[in-house]
Amino acid sequence: MSNVIVITSGKGGTGKTSFAANVGMALAQMGHPTLCLDCDVGLRNLDIALCMTDRAVMDFTDVLSGRCTLNWDVRCPTEKVGDFDVECAREFWLGFARSVPATLHFVQFAGGNSHHILEACWKGMARALAAAVQVDQAHRDEIPSTKGLLV
Numbered sequence: 001m002s003n004v005i006v007i008t009s010g011k012g013g014t015g016k017t018s019f020a021a022n023v024g025m026a027l028a029q030m031g032h033p034t035l036c037l038d039c040d041v042g043l044r045n046l047d048i049a050l051c052m053t054d055r056a057v058m059d060f061t062d063v064l065s066g067r068c069t070l071n072w073d074v075r076c077p078t079e080k081v082g083d084f085d086v087e088c089a090r091e092f093w094l095g096f097a098r099s100v101p102a103t104l105h106f107v108q109f110a111g112g113n114s115h116h117i118l119e120a121c122w123k124g125m126a127r128a129l130a131a132a133v134q135v136d137q138a139h140r141d142e143i144p145s146t147k148g149l150l151v
């Protein structure tokens, strides 16, 4: 059973973000799966309060409008891996993101071998997708989606 807590006021600077960050953190620390959604389109700053600015790559308007993007920060040192054109990897995942639809981020932290780098992209995404569709045994009968459906 999930609960929705709405924190709102007609005035800016009244402490909504601070309250949301602290209550959200407290609930998470108590073991409740917690989603904090900043609905301030113009001045989103919950990510700053939670020290997650570097990880805030989209806002809720991206979700509502179904915008999907590919962040491809992958640098392969060669143009080919065998017969495979390395530049096709980005095109493949862009097509995938648009078809799902989903927003995907591939960020390369290390690696100097094109074969291994691309292999890690496919394996990493496979693991992420497997985790995303896994049934949470604690919430078997619920749909784990803010949209209330999975497509």
Ligand SMILES: Nc1ncnc2c1ncn2[C@@H]1O[C@H](COP(=O)(O)OP(=O)(O)O)[C@@H](O)[C@H]1O
Pocket (backbone or CB within 6 Å): 011, 012, 013, 014, 015, 016, 017, 018, 019
């Ligand atoms: N309980 C509080 N006491 C004093 N200052 C606060 C309190 N809650 C928030 N603030 C400060 O007020 C400012 C606005 O808070 P913020 O949470 O960003 O408000 P809002 O999201 O409503 O615009 C921030 O500088 C914040 O540090």
Ligand SMILES: [Mg+2]
Pocket (backbone or CB within 6 Å): 016, 017, 040, 045, 046
């Ligand atoms: Mg705010």
